[in-house]
Amino acid sequence: xxxxxxxxxxxxxxxxxxxxxxxxxxSKVAKQAGVSEGLIxxxxxxxxxxxxxxxxxxxxxxxxxxxxxxxxxxxxQVIKKTLELPFIVPEEEYGFWKLQFKxxxxxxxxxxxxxxxxxxxxxxxxxxxxxxxxxxxAELVLHILDxxxxxxxxxxxxxxxxxxNFILTKYKL
Amino acid sequence: xxxxxxxxxxxxxxxxxxxxxxxxxxSKVAKQAGVSEGLIxxxxxxxxxxxxxxxxxxxxxxxxxxxxxxxxxxxxQVIKKTLELPFIVPEEEYGFWKLQFKxxxxxxxxxxxxxxxxxxxxxxxxxxxxxxxxxxxAELVLHILDxxxxxxxxxxxxxxxxxxNFILTKYKL
Amino acid sequence: xxxxxxxxxxxxxxxxxxxxxxxxxxSKVAKQAGVSEGLIxxxxxxxxxxxxxxxxxxxxxxxxxxxxxxxxxxxxQVIKKTLELPFIVPEEEYGFWKLQFKxxxxxxxxxxxxxxxxxxxxxxxxxxxxxxxxxxxAELVLHILDxxxxxxxxxxxxxxxxxxNFILTKYKL
Amino acid sequence: xxxxxxxxxxxxxxxxxxxxxxxxxxSKVAKQAGVSEGLIxxxxxxxxxxxxxxxxxxxxxxxxxxxxxxxxxxxxQVIKKTLELPFIVPEEEYGFWKLQFKxxxxxxxxxxxxxxxxxxxxxxxxxxxxxxxxxxxAELVLHILDxxxxxxxxxxxxxxxxxxNFILTKYKL
DNA sequence: GATGAATGAGTTTTCATTCAT
DNA sequence: TATGAATGAAAACTCATTCAT
Numbered sequence: 205x206x207x208x209x210x211x212x213x214x215x216x217x218x219x220x221x222x223x224x225x226x227x228x229x230x231s232k233v234a235k236q237a238g239v240s241e242g243l244i245x246x247x248x249x250x251x252x253x254x255x256x257x258x259x260x261x262x263x264x265x266x267x268x269x270x271x272x273x274x275x276x277x278x279x280x281q282v283i284k285k286t287l288e289l290p291f292i293v294p295e296e297e298y299g300f301w302k303l304q305f306k307x308x309x310x311x312x313x314x315x316x317x318x319x320x321x322x323x324x325x326x327x328x329x330x331x332x333x334x335x336x337x338x339x340x341x342a343e344l345v346l347h348i349l350d351x352x353x354x355x356x357x358x359x360x361x362x363x364x365x366x367x368x369n370f371i372l373t374k375y376k377l
Numbered sequence: 378x379x380x381x382x383x384x385x386x387x388x389x390x391x392x393x394x395x396x397x398x399x400x401x402x403x404s405k406v407a408k409q410a411g412v413s414e415g416l417i418x419x420x421x422x423x424x425x426x427x428x429x430x431x432x433x434x435x436x437x438x439x440x441x442x443x444x445x446x447x448x449x450x451x452x453x454q455v456i457k458k459t460l461e462l463p464f465i466v467p468e469e470e471y472g473f474w475k476l477q478f479k480x481x482x483x484x485x486x487x488x489x490x491x492x493x494x495x496x497x498x499x500x501x502x503x504x505x506x507x508x509x510x511x512x513x514x515a516e517l518v519l520h521i522l523d524x525x526x527x528x529x530x531x532x533x534x535x536x537x538x539x540x541x542n543f544i545l546t547k548y549k550l
Numbered sequence: 551x552x553x554x555x556x557x558x559x560x561x562x563x564x565x566x567x568x569x570x571x572x573x574x575x576x577s578k579v580a581k582q583a584g585v586s587e588g589l590i591x592x593x594x595x596x597x598x599x600x601x602x603x604x605x606x607x608x609x610x611x612x613x614x615x616x617x618x619x620x621x622x623x624x625x626x627q628v629i630k631k632t633l634e635l636p637f638i639v640p641e642e643e644y645g646f647w648k649l650q651f652k653x654x655x656x657x658x659x660x661x662x663x664x665x666x667x668x669x670x671x672x673x674x675x676x677x678x679x680x681x682x683x684x685x686x687x688a689e690l691v692l693h694i695l696d697x698x699x700x701x702x703x704x705x706x707x708x709x710x711x712x713x714x715n716f717i718l719t720k721y722k723l
Numbered sequence: 724x725x726x727x728x729x730x731x732x733x734x735x736x737x738x739x740x741x742x743x744x745x746x747x748x749x750s751k752v753a754k755q756a757g758v759s760e761g762l763i764x765x766x767x768x769x770x771x772x773x774x775x776x777x778x779x780x781x782x783x784x785x786x787x788x789x790x791x792x793x794x795x796x797x798x799x800q801v802i803k804k805t806l807e808l809p810f811i812v813p814e815e816e817y818g819f820w821k822l823q824f825k826x827x828x829x830x831x832x833x834x835x836x837x838x839x840x841x842x843x844x845x846x847x848x849x850x851x852x853x854x855x856x857x858x859x860x861a862e863l864v865l866h867i868l869d870x871x872x873x874x875x876x877x878x879x880x881x882x883x884x885x886x887x888n889f890i891l892t893k894y895k896l
Numbered sequence: 897g898a899t900g901a902a903t904g905a906g907t908t909t910t911c912a913t914t915c916a917t
Numbered sequence: 918t919a920t921g922a923a924t925g926a927a928a929a930c931t932c933a934t935t936c937a938t
Contacts, residue, residue: 206918224483226399229911240920245913247918302482308531309479310397340543343534348517351524358481361516370513379901402928413903418930420901552897570829572745575932586899588935593897597933648828654877655825656743686889689880690867697870704827707862716859725922748907759924764909766922 209247211237213261216254221303225255225310259311262304263318269293270322279329284377286326286345290353291368302357319346382420384410386434389427394476398428398483432484435477439491442466447494452502457550459499459518463526464541475530492519555593557583559607562600567649571601571656605657608650612664615639620667625675630723632672632691636699637714648703665692728766730756732780735773740822744774744829778830781823785837788812793840798848803896805845805864809872810887821876838865 215237219228230251234241248254273285293301326345330338348371355361388410392401403424407414421427446458466474499518503511521544528534561583565574576597580587594600619631639647669688676684694717701707734756738747749770753760767773792804812820845864849857867890874880 208919224397224399226397227483230913231911241912242914242921243919251912306482309475309482310400337543340540343540344521344544344547347524347528348521349524350527351520351522354523354527355520367513367516370510371517374517381902403930404928414929415904415931416902424929554898570743570745572743573829576934577932587933588900589898591934652828655821655828656746683889686886689886690890690893693870693874694863694867695870696873697866697868700869700873701866713859713862716856717863720863727923749909750907760908761910761925762923770908 208237208239208243212239212244212247212254213257217258217261217303218299220255220258221299221306224306230254258303259307262300262307265300266304266318270325274321274325276325279332280377282325282329283345283375284372286322286349287352287371287375287377288368289349290356291364298357301353305354305357322346381410381412381416385412385417385420385427386430389431390434390476391472393428393431394472394479397479403427428484431476432480435473435480436491438473439477443495443498447498449498452505453550455498455502456518456548457545459495459522460525460544460548460550461541462522463529464537471530474526478527478530495519554583554585554589558585558590558593558600559603563604563607563649564645566601566604567645567652570652576600604649605653608646608653609664611646612650616668616671620671622671625678626723628671628675629691629721630718632668632695633698633717633721633723634714635695636702637710644703647699651700651703668692727756727758727762731758731763731766731773732776736777736780736822737818739774739777740818740825743825749773777822778826781819781826782837784819785823789841789844793844795844798851799896801844801848802864802894803891805841805868806871806890806894806896807887808868809875810883817876820872824873824876841865 212233215233216228219233219236222228230244231241233254234244237244244251244254248257269289270286273282273289276282276285323342323346326342327338330341335341352361352367352371356364361367385406388406389401392406392409395401403417404414406427407417410417417424417427421430442462443459446455446462449455449458496515496519499515500511503514508514525534525540525544529537534540558579561579562574565579565582568574576590577587579600580590583590590597590600594603615635616632619628619635622628622631669692672688672691673684676687681687698707698713698717702710707713731752734752735747738752738755741747749763750760752773753763756763763770763773767776788808789805792801792808795801795804842861842865845861846857849860854860871880871886871890875883880886
């Protein structure tokens with residue numbers, strides 16, 4: 205991965221996040237990356253290829269993010285860490301995550317399996333805590349996660365700390 | 378509003394929902410609507426104008442949808458009806474609502490005030506039920522609503538009835 | 551000639567003068583005239599037909615303008631009146647005359663014969679005044695007329711009165 | 724400036740001259756230049772950009788044309804060379820100059836300062852020759868220049884040599 | 897006489913992609 | 918590896934014109 209190749213990926217990430225995949229032209233990406241348009245195709249073969257690289261990068265960061273959740277063995281901690289996820293993402297990364305959420309709607313076949321390991325970890329946690337319906341509890345937590353993260357990324361949450369505490373208290377965490 | 382003008386709006390709605398705004402060309406819309414491409418511009422001045430018309434239509438339906446929630450006076454009912462929203466939308470309308478969710482991400486300045494009346498109705502309801510933190514309770518309900526609706530529209534919820542009952546039970550409704 | 555028909559002609563005149571024939575769309579003309587686009591075609595059959603009407607109107611005014619020159623019998627007066635022409639046109643009519651000058655360049659076959667009667671009157675005048683080369687004198691006067699009128703219409707002449715006197719003095723008129 | 728870029732400029736020049744700016748489509752220009760339409764926009768960003776390039780080219784040739792007049796120090800020669808200008812332009816260049824005259828009417832803000840250096844040279848010449856009103860003499864010469872050039876370019880002058888001699892004799896040159 | 901909905905061909909412009917260097 | 922000239926297809930949009938009412 206050369207410096208310019210990296211530059212392209214970063215620019216694509218930023219622009220796709222800001223304007224959406226379809227609304228971003230390869231020429232814009234090239235300009236922002238400070239490279240020739242041709243180079244994008246040398247490195248990523250097509251615009252879609254570039255998108256895939258961006259998505260893969262997303263997957264990597266995704267895995268990083270919930271790695272410790274999946275590995276966590278204290279059930280309370282699993283739930284707590286999941287619900288805290290949207291609050292611990294640093295603001296510089298909002299653009300990146302916004303893109304991931306955007307792509308979930310924009311792409312026909314955006315990998316939906318991604319959440320499976322977390323689903324599994326959560327329902328296990330609820331099982332250990334002897335909740336009546338661990339699977340549904342897990343599902344609800346993921347929906348809350350999604351709803352809260354969406355709101356935060358769209359800058360609709362004014363007091364994040366307050367919301368976080370409120371949610372954690374609700375779940376007695 | 379002539380028949381053809383209506384036809385254009387319907388086609389735009391459908392295609393924007395299916396493929397996204399940027400990925401849908403005006404020529405496709407025209408073809409699907411069975412009209413000349415020029416007519417789109419006669420009636421809606423630009424592609425963006427057409428989008429605005431679609432968004433306005435969305436706003437209308439939105440208001441319809443939560444009209445009875447806002448007018449409801451029994452606090453339990455306000456909350457119940459809100460949380461049931463994603464489950465009562467008929468499947469034929471999924472395309473339409475998918476578009477609205479998509480647009481929230483795609484548009485630079487998608488009207489975020491839209492939820493204000495519901496926010497107000499909900500926090501009032503929680504106040505009447507003497508919850509400790511009615512505003513935050515209301516906010517959380519809206520985030521759940523958003524998360525659940527997203528999941529349903531993306532066809533990620535296998536047993537909707539089950540999920541609905543589970544959520545209502547959680548809130549003792 | 552109905553009121554609306556007149557309105558169309560006036561608007562066409564103004565817009566063709568301001569922006570040029572090709573740069574003016576029939577829809578603009580209709581809008582400015584406050585009529586439906588269809589009406590233009592009812593009355594003038596085509597955009598070119600409208601142009602012809604404008605040109606004919608131009609010819610009429612043209613004839614009016616040099617009518618008294620051609621009829622004038624004192625030779626000095628013929629020359630004087632010719633050279634004074636650009637200075638006596640009222641400023642409200644500049645738009646109209648600008649259009650005529652523009653059309654001379656824009657149209658392939660703008661009637662060039664129009665000047666013939668003046669040419670004739672002028673060379674006669676110079677003949678009577680016993681100039682050596684009356685035809686060429688006449689031609690030059692017409693070129694001066696054209697150059698001066700162009701400059702005035704393009705708003706390049708700051709002191710019209712001064713220029714007028716200067717030219718008349720030159721010709722001892 | 725690549726070969727094709729040059730080709731585009733030449734074709735534009737020719738077509739704009741022949742048919743006028745507004746009446747010439749970019750596709751025509753591309754076809755005549757033997758390039759893809761897209762290339763025009765790569766090199767000149769817009770149709771107007773192409774026009775600007777054409778105008779600039781005009782300005783260059785313009786400067787060339789009167790360079791030696793401005794540098795001339797014998798006052799008689801300054802005036803003579805000015806008035807001879809329309810007669811020494813080779814016929815192959817008529818298309819080009821026609822365009823320049825056309826544009827003076829077609830463009831909203833065609834640079835009118837262009838004549839300033841000649842104006843200056845001429846009034847200086849007349850001052851040196853102790854004419855009563857050097858500025859107005861200069862202005863008149865420029866109007867004559869404009870009128871005569873217009874007539875020649877519109878092919879309205881049958882005997883150019885005759886006219887040239889006549890004018891020069893008038894000014895005793 | 898007048899409207900305005902509707903069209904089809906055309907216009908300017910954008911875009912992803914290729915290729916010689 | 919990297920450039921940038923070049924393309925062809927498609928995009929958004931305009932325009933003169935027709936026609937039913």
